[in-house]
Amino acid sequence: MAIVQVTIVPIGTGSTSVSEYVAEVERVLQQAGGRIKHQLTPMSTIIEGELDEVLSVIRLMHETPFASGAMRVSTSITIDDRRDKRGTMAQKLEAVTQKLNRPQ
Secondary structure, three states: OEEEEEEEEEEOOOOOOOHHHHHHHHHHHHHOHHHOEEEEOOOOEEEEEOHHHHHHHHHHHHHHHHHOOOOEEEEEEEEEEOOOOOOOHHHHHHHHHHHHHOOO
8 A cells, every 4th residue: 555645736827826726636536436545735635545546546636737727737746655564644643643642
């Protein structure tokens, strides 16, 4: 299972606001259904799932701003693909929370 951070930036839109484009990209993730889990953050989106499926969805996400009129799109991807055990977004956060709650 991979955990992937993706940031998609439409360029050449005529506006500094990108929330309409972000909403369109979010719809792509919602349509992916139960194949993947995702979490929208103020600066990027975190996606969890099988790497091939995640990359396929990211391809659709990357194309979405073009369909809405963007003239250029910059997409950044960070992949955490751990093969020694199955990990999730929730497990990663829980591991940090446990360490924060330990007495010093």
